[in-house]
Structure formats: structure tokens, C-alpha cells
Amino acid sequence: MSTFVLLTITGLGLGAMYFLVASGLSLIYGLMGVLNFAHGAFITVGAYLAWWFGEQAGGGAGTRLLVGGALGIAGGALVAALVELCLIRPLYGRPVEQVLVTVGLALALGALVQGIWGADAKPFPVPSWMIDTTTILGANVPNDRFVEIGAAAVVLLGLTAFLRYTRFGLVIRAGVENRAMVSALGIDVRLAFTIVFALGGALAALAGVLSGVYFSVVDPGRGTSLLIFAFIVVVIGGFGSIGGSAIAAVAVGLIQQYANYYASSGTGDLAVVLLLALVLLVRPTGLAPKVAH
Amino acid sequence: MRRVAGIGIPVIVLVLLALVPKLSLDIPVVLNGPLSSPGTLQLLALCLLFSGIALTYDVLFGFTGLLSFGHALFVAAGVYMTAIALTRWEWGLWPTLGFVLAVALCLPLVLGAVSLRVGGIAFAMVTLAFAQAGQVLVQKNPYGWTGGEEGTGLNYDAVPDAFVGVLNTKNLYWLALGYAVLVFVVVRLAVGSSAGHVWQAVRDNEPRVAVLGLHPYPFKLIAFVLAGFLAVLGGVVWLLLIGGATPEVTTANFTLALLVMVVLGGAGTRFGAMLGGFLYTLLDQRLGSLSGSSEVQDLPDVLRVPLSEPLFILGTLFILLVFFVPGGLASLPARLRGLRPRREPLPEEAAA
Numbered sequence: 001m002s003t004f005v006l007l008t009i010t011g012l013g014l015g016a017m018y019f020l021v022a023s024g025l026s027l028i029y030g031l032m033g034v035l036n037f038a039h040g041a042f043i044t045v046g047a048y049l050a051w052w053f054g055e056q057a058g059g060g061a062g063t064r065l066l067v068g069g070a071l072g073i074a075g076g077a078l079v080a081a082l083v084e085l086c087l088i089r090p091l092y093g094r095p096v097e098q099v100l101v102t103v104g105l106a107l108a109l110g111a112l113v114q115g116i117w118g119a120d121a122k123p124f125p126v127p128s129w130m131i132d133t134t135t136i137l138g139a140n141v142p143n144d145r146f147v148e149i150g151a152a153a154v155v156l157l158g159l160t161a162f163l164r165y166t167r168f169g170l171v172i173r174a175g176v177e178n179r180a181m182v183s184a185l186g187i188d189v190r191l192a193f194t195i196v197f198a199l200g201g202a203l204a205a206l207a208g209v210l211s212g213v214y215f216s217v218v219d220p221g222r223g224t225s226l227l228i229f230a231f232i233v234v235v236i237g238g239f240g241s242i243g244g245s246a247i248a249a250v251a252v253g254l255i256q257q258y259a260n261y262y263a264s265s266g267t268g269d270l271a272v273v274l275l276l277a278l279v280l281l282v283r284p285t286g287l288a289p290k291v292a293h
Numbered sequence: 294m295r296r297v298a299g300i301g302i303p304v305i306v307l308v309l310l311a312l313v314p315k316l317s318l319d320i321p322v323v324l325n326g327p328l329s330s331p332g333t334l335q336l337l338a339l340c341l342l343f344s345g346i347a348l349t350y351d352v353l354f355g356f357t358g359l360l361s362f363g364h365a366l367f368v369a370a371g372v373y374m375t376a377i378a379l380t381r382w383e384w385g386l387w388p389t390l391g392f393v394l395a396v397a398l399c400l401p402l403v404l405g406a407v408s409l410r411v412g413g414i415a416f417a418m419v420t421l422a423f424a425q426a427g428q429v430l431v432q433k434n435p436y437g438w439t440g441g442e443e444g445t446g447l448n449y450d451a452v453p454d455a456f457v458g459v460l461n462t463k464n465l466y467w468l469a470l471g472y473a474v475l476v477f478v479v480v481r482l483a484v485g486s487s488a489g490h491v492w493q494a495v496r497d498n499e500p501r502v503a504v505l506g507l508h509p510y511p512f513k514l515i516a517f518v519l520a521g522f523l524a525v526l527g528g529v530v531w532l533l534l535i536g537g538a539t540p541e542v543t544t545a546n547f548t549l550a551l552l553v554m555v556v557l558g559g560a561g562t563r564f565g566a567m568l569g570g571f572l573y574t575l576l577d578q579r580l581g582s583l584s585g586s587s588e589v590q591d592l593p594d595v596l597r598v599p600l601s602e603p604l605f606i607l608g609t610l611f612i613l614l615v616f617f618v619p620g621g622l623a624s625l626p627a628r629l630r631g632l633r634p635r636r637e638p639l640p641e642e643a644a645a
Contacts, residue, residue, distance in 0.1 A: 035414055037549070087612065099360075100556055100615045103549050108608025115602040228425050228545060235418045266433035273426040280411050280419055 002138035007257045009136070013145035013214065015253025016152030020207035021230035022237065022245040023159060024200025030176040030240020031189075031196050033095050038083060038102040039204050039230070040223030041109035046076035046205020047124075047218040048113055054125050064125040069209045073202050080201020084194050092190075106224075114220040121219040124212035148210045155203060156246050163242065168195055176240040229256075232276045251275070303477075310470055313337060314463035323575070325582065331462040335534070338462070338469035340574040342530050345473040347554040347570030348480055348563060349523040354552065355560035356484055357516040358496030360413075363404070363420030365547040366427040367521040370400055371528020373431060373445075376538040377438045380448040389451070393529060401521025405514050412499070421545060428543040444539035447532060456533050465534050472530045473567065476523050480563060483519055492516050496561075550577075553611050558621050565623025572622075576610075577603050 021043060028036050050072025054064030083105060091097045130147060133140035163169035171192045174182045183189050204223075211226060212218045233252050237244030255275060256268035263271075314334055317327045326333045346368060353359045374396050378389040408419040434441035449457050455464045483489050491512040494502045502509050532538060541547065550573065558569020583589060584601030592600065599605050618624065 029414070035417070090616070096360075097615050097619065100552070101612050103552060104608045104611035104615065106608075107546070107549065107553070108605045108612070111602035111604035111608060112599060115598040115605060224545065228421065231418055232422055235415060239414075266429050269429040270426050273422045273429075276422045277407060277419060280415055281407065 002140075003261070005137045005139035006141055007261055008254065009139070009141045009145050009149075011254035011257035012250060013148040013253070014256060015249040015251075016148040017207045017211055017214065017226060018229050018233045018252055019152050019246050019249035020155060020203045020210070021226055022233040022249055023155070023242050024196075024203040025230055026234045026237065026239055026241065026245045027172065027176075027196050028200050029234065031172055031179070032088075032098075032193055034088060034098045034102065036102050036200070037099065037227075038105040038109065039200065040227030041106050041113075042076050042080055042201045042204035042223070043208040043211070043226055044113050044218075044220060044223035045079055045109060045208070046072045046201075047208030047212045047222055048072075048117055048122075049075040049205070050209045050212065051122050051124055051218050052117070060127070061125040062127040065127060065209075065213070068125065069206075072209055073205045076205025076208070077198040077202035080204070081194055081198040083201075084197035088197070089190065089193070110220060110223065117220075119220060121217040124216050124218050126213050126216050130213060144213045148214060151206065151210060152246075152249075155206070156242070159242055168192060172196060229272065232272060236276060236279050307470075307474065310341070311467070314466055323579065325579075329463075331459045334462045334466045336575070336578055338466040338534055339578065340571045341466075341469040341473045342527060342534060343554065343574040344567035344570035345469075345476040345530075346524060346527040347551055347558070347573075348473075348476050348566045349520045349527065350551040351555045351560060351563070351566035352480055352483070352492075352516055352520040352523075354555055355562065355566060356489070356496065357492040357513060358499075359409075359513060359516065360417045361420040361517075362417050362545065362548050362552075363408075363422075363424035363427075364520070364524060364551055365542060365544065366404075366420075366424040367397075367401060367524035368528040368531065368547070369427055369431065369543040370396055371525035372532045372538045372542050373439055373528075374525075375529050375532050376445050376447055379451045380445055381436075381438050383448065384451070386451050386453065390529075393525065397522045397525035398518070400525070401518045402514070405517035405521065409510060409513050409517060421548075424543070424545060424548060428540070428545075431540050431543045439538070439540075442540060444537055446537045449536075452533065469530055469534060472527060476527075477563060477567065479519070479523065484563075488512055488515055493561075553607065556621055557611060557614060559623025560621065562621070562623040565621050568622055573607065576607060580606055 021039060025036055025039050028034055028039075050065075050068040052068070053071040053075075054068025057064055057067040059067075083102075087101050087105065088098055091101060126144065130144040131142060133142050134146070135141075163173055171182065171187055171189065172195075174187075175189050175192055179189060207226060208218070208222065211222055215222075229252060233245055233248045236252065237246070237248035252272050252275070255271050258268070259271040260266070260268035313328050315329065317329045319327050324333050324336070328334075328337075350361075350364050353361050353364065371393060374393050375389060378384045378392055379386075384392070404420075404423050408416055408423065411419060431439045432441055433439075439445060455461055456468065484492070491502065491507060491509075494507075495509045495512060499509055528542070531542070551570075554569040554573040555566045556569070557573055558567065559565025580603035584603065589597060589600050614621065618628070620627075
């Protein structure tokens with residue numbers, strides 16, 4: 001029982017990171033039709049900026065994580081907004097070229113991070129209270145899992161509220177459903193594009209920071225490995241659907257943990273791929289219909 | 294006249310390439326030794342191999358319009374299946390080749406049959422996921438076959454003597470050249486066939502193909518199987534050339550590199566894709582040694598760090614190309630001709 005609880009909470013923690021990456025990807029694709037391969041680079045850049053700013057700030061692990069994390073997330077949002085403004089916007093209306101540019105960017109940014117900070121993993125500041133465990137139903141669960149789950153829950157609520165109750169949220173939701181009509185009504189969708197990209201970049205950077213806490217190191221390959229599972233989550237959850245992404249992220253995280261433990265290590269990834277194949281064959285549009293809510 | 298030129302140029306290029314191991318020319322900066330030295334031949338063989346593999350990807354992306362992110366899986370299958378059969382199971386050369394050919398046919402057939410049920414981005418994702426599954430399998434190292442992170446060596450006893458040893462690098466070079474020629478000829482025939490015409494119609498407008506009464510699915514599956522089959526063969530050549538299997542062939546970045554090669558040269562063109570594969574590999578290998586050179590090492594950090602990462606240069610180059618030369622390198626002659634107003638004879642007129 002205690003193992004099961006530990007696996008479940010760890011799976012939820014992993015799912016939380018997948019959700020943070022997938023929600024940004026899903027909104028970007030839903031609104032702009034851009035499959036953003038550079039999203040993995042945003043994760044890596046965010047995690048490394050957080051680590052670097054933390055080192056500059058000095059002090060205890062808690063301070064470094066807080067200062068570095070905040071600046072890393074801001075940096076991720078800034079990088080993403082710049083990418084949208086300089087690289088994606090000029091190619092508006094040419095979706096294949098947009099995807100290709102994000103592919104080039106994924107390679108270039110990943111290489112740049114490796115060039116600046118080296119290929120070796122860097123130790124990430126993790127406050128000791130996050131490493132300590134809490135006993136739940138007999139299971140000793142590391143506290144950082146709760147931080148990840150909590151952050152994802154806050155983001156899920158915040159994002160839902162943003163989409164539902166603000167004017168930008170309304171424009172984004174309308175744009176996901178019918179972009180041409182929104183432009184025809186005289187609303188500048190391009191601003192929404194930049195906002196969605198910046199938001200996606202910030203969430204990706206947050207996922208990068210949390211993954212730094214989860215694994216207690218950052219390495220240049222972090223973004224790519226998270227991105228592939230985030231893609232799977234987006235496809236299973238349905239493009240443009242935040243709720244769908246959340247459900248799919250939890251499912252993927254849990255299946256991965258259970259299969260890795262109860263079958264054998266590595267089976268989890270295979271099981272997730274199998275789940276994706278099954279979902280696509282049964283419901284090619286994903287679990288949720290294409291509506292941002 | 295055009296017809297002669299159309300066949301003549303490839304033949305001249307082929308003869309020149311075939312003669313490379315006999316030449317002892319020095320090409321400074323581009324290559325770091327005379328053409329006939331084993332190191333240079335190895336590098337050129339790798340370039341030729343990749344021009345072939347890039348063309349197999351172009352069958353999917355450029356000619357059929359299928360954006361696959363799992364093409365690395367087939368190259369990896371060729372590399373690992375051959376290595377495992379020869380080294381771990383200690384099969385002879387011929388049983389291994391037979392087995393790998395069977396894999397080359399069945400694997401893309403099964404995976405294509407499943408993933409082609411969805412189109413567009415979902416197809417890209419499913420292929421990415423399958424490739425990811427392949428990568429996980431290799432990392433998992435079942436029964437110690439794949440060797441996990443370290444990869445697996447090659448049992449040279451089973452390999453013909455002509456392909457073993459530094460002195461025989463020229464044979465490996467010719468093997469890679471032969472592979473590139475084989476892929477070129479097969480793709481040329483396939484794209485020119487009636488199925489090939491349907492591929493291009495599917496790429497341009499799939500609903501219209503369906504409306505005209507043709508079912509696109511089997512045609513897409515043929516393209517997928519052909520590309521996968523040729524890619525597995527490329528993996529076998531890779532194994533002989535490198536002398537071992539490494540997990541880097543299974544990564545998603547490897548497929549992305551193939552995509553970059555094809556777009557760099559010009560998607561939907563045979564020579565473009567091959568040129569792209571050749572140049573990308575050459576740059577990837579040579580930029581690495583450029584970064585170690587004293588000229589780059591002496592630069593200030595702002596320039597030194599980006600310049601010492603080949604992938605950064607390639608990625609940036611790729612973005613610039615997408616922006617400013619959308620048709621890839623293959624479109625450059627036409628662009629340059631476009632500067633001088635001159636009427637091109639239509640194909641019918643030229644043939645008459």
C-alpha cells in the first residue's frame with residue numbers, strides 16, 4: 001500500500017511537469033497552428049537561467065531557488081516572446097516554415113546552452129525541507145512532489161480563470177475555435193499570439209525549474225526528454241484543451257510510474273507510447289474536443 | 294539537348310565521386326587531408342551515406358508530404374539489428390542480411406499501417422512516439438543485446454575482409470557511394486512511376502486525390518515502406534562504416550537532422566536532398582574541428598562559445614535558409630536565373 005501511495009504521488013508530480021509543458025504547447029498549437037519544437041529549449045533555458053541566477057544571488061538553497069526560479073521564469077517568458085516576435089510572426093500563414101524554424105531554434109538554443117554552461121549536469125539548489133519526507137498512509141513521500149503538484153494545480157486554476165474571465169482569455173478561446181472570424185471582427189489576434197507564446201515560455205521555464213528540483217540537477221538534454229512526453233500528453237488530451245492536457249498528463253505520469261515499478265524499468269515509457277497509439281486509433285482528435293477551456 | 298544534360302551531369306558527378314579514392318588532391322580548409330587518405334575517405338563516405346538517407350526521408354516529406362518524426366527508428370533498426378545478429382547471436386553474414394531485409398520490410402509496414410491512420414500533426418506525433426519507444430528499448434538494453442548507453446561493437450569475423458581495416462576504407466567509401474546511387478535510382482524510378490505521381494498529388498492536395506476516386510492510404514503506405522526499407526539499408530552501411538552501434542541514431546534529434554538536411558537542400562527534389570545530406574554531414578563534422586582550431590579559441594567568449602557548437606551554427610544557418618531561401622539550395626539556380634529574364638523552353642518543346 002505504501003509503495004502504491006508513493007508511486008501515485010510521484011506519478012502526479014511527474015504529471016504536473018508534463019502538464020506545465022503541455023498546456024503551453026497545446027494553447028500555442030490550438031491558437032496559432034504552430035507545433036513548437038523550441039518548447040524543449042524554453043524548458044532548458046528556463047532551468048539553466050534559474051540555476052545561474054541562483055548562483056549569482058548566493059545565500060541558502062531556498063533563497064537561490066526562489067530568486068533563480070522567479071528570474072528563470074521571467075527569462076523563459078522573455079525568450080519565448082522574442083522568438084514569437086522575431087521568428088514566428090514574419091512567417092505568419094506559412095505553418096510548415098514556422099515548424100521548421102522552431103526545429104532550427106531547438107537545435108541552436110540547445111547547443112548554445114551546452115556551449116555556455118557545458119554538457120555536464122549542474123547541481124540544482126533544493127531546500128532541505130523539500131528533500132525531507134512526509135508520511136502519508138505509511139509512505140515516505142519527498143516534499144518536493146507536493147510542490148510540483150501544487151504549482152501545477154495553481155497554474156491549472158489560474159489558466160482556467162485567465163481564459164474564462166479576462167478579455168485576452170476570451171480572445172484566445174475564440175481564436176482557438178475560429179481564428180479567421182476573430183480577425184474579421186477587428187480584433188488584433190497577433191497580440192494574443194505573443195501573449196500565448198510568452199505564457200507558454202513561462203510555463204515551460206517553470207516546468208524546467210521544477211524538474212531541476214525533482215531531479216536535483218539540470219542538464220542540457222532535460223528539455224528534449226520532457227518535450228516528447230509533453231507532445232504525447234497534448235495529442236492524448238486534444239490540441240487547445242487545457243482540461244484535456246491536465247487529465248492526459250496525470251494519466252501519462254501515473255501509467256509511467258506504475259509500469260516502471262510493477263513491470264520493469266523502462267516499460268513505463270513503452271506503455272505511454274502504446275496508450276498514445278490506442279487513443280489515436282480510437283479517437284484521432286484526442287480525448288477532448290478542440291475548445292480552450 | 295536538355296535530355297543529354299539531364300543524364301550527363303549525374304554520370305559525370307558519379308564518375309568523379311567513384312574516382313575520389315584514386316586522387317591525392319588536397320582541398321585545404323574543407324578537408325584536413327588528401328582525398329585518398331583514409332580519414333578523408335571515411336568522412337566523405339559518411340557524407341555520401343547521409344545524402345542517401347536524406348533522400349529516403351525526402352520520399353516521405355518532400356514527395357508525399359508526410360511529416361514523420363520517426364525516421365531515425367528505421368536507420369537505428371538497420372544499425373542495431375545487424376549489429377545484434379552478427380555480434381550477439383553470432384549469425385553469419387548471409388542469414389543476418391536476410392533477417393535485416395525481412396525487418397526492413399515488416400517494421401515500416403506495421404508501423405506505417407498504424408500511424409498512417411491519422412494525418413498531419415497527429416501522424417508526426419505517432420511516429421515520434423514510436424521512435425521514442427525504439428530509443429527506450431535500446432536504452433533498456435534487453436538481454437544485454439543493445440549495450441544501452443555504450444552501444445555495441447561489431448563482430449568483424451563475420452564481415453567480409455574487404456570492409457575491414459583502415460587500408461580498406463576505400464571499399465567502404467565505394468559501398469557508401471553504391472548505397473547513395475541505389476537510393477537515387479530507386480527513388481527516381483519510384484517517383485516517376487504512377488504511384489509516385491499519386492504521392493505528389495497527395496502532397497499537393499490529399500482531399501482532391503480522394504475525390505478523384507483514389508484511396509490515398511495505400512499509396513502513403515507504399516511511400517512509408519519504401520522510405521523505411523531504404524533507411525534500414527542505410528543503417529547497415531552506417532554500421533560497417535562506423536564499426537559499431539551507438540544510441541545517438543535512435544534520438545529524436547537524429548530525425549530532426551534529417552529534416553534539416555532535406556529542407557537545406559530543397560524538399561521534393563532528389564539532388565537537393567542529397568546535396569543537403571552531404572553538406573550537413575560535412576559541416577557537422579568539420580565545424581567540430583574548426584571549433585578546436587586556434588583561430589576560434591582565441592576569439593572573445595561572445596563569439597567563441599557559439600562558434601564552437603556545430604549544432605548552433607547549423608541551426609542558425611537553417612533558420613536563415615528557411616527565411617531567405619525557402620526552396621533550399623536546389624532553388625538557388627532558378628532564383629539566380631530569375632534575375633536574368635530568359636524564357637525556359639517547356640519540357641514538350643525541349644523533347645521535340
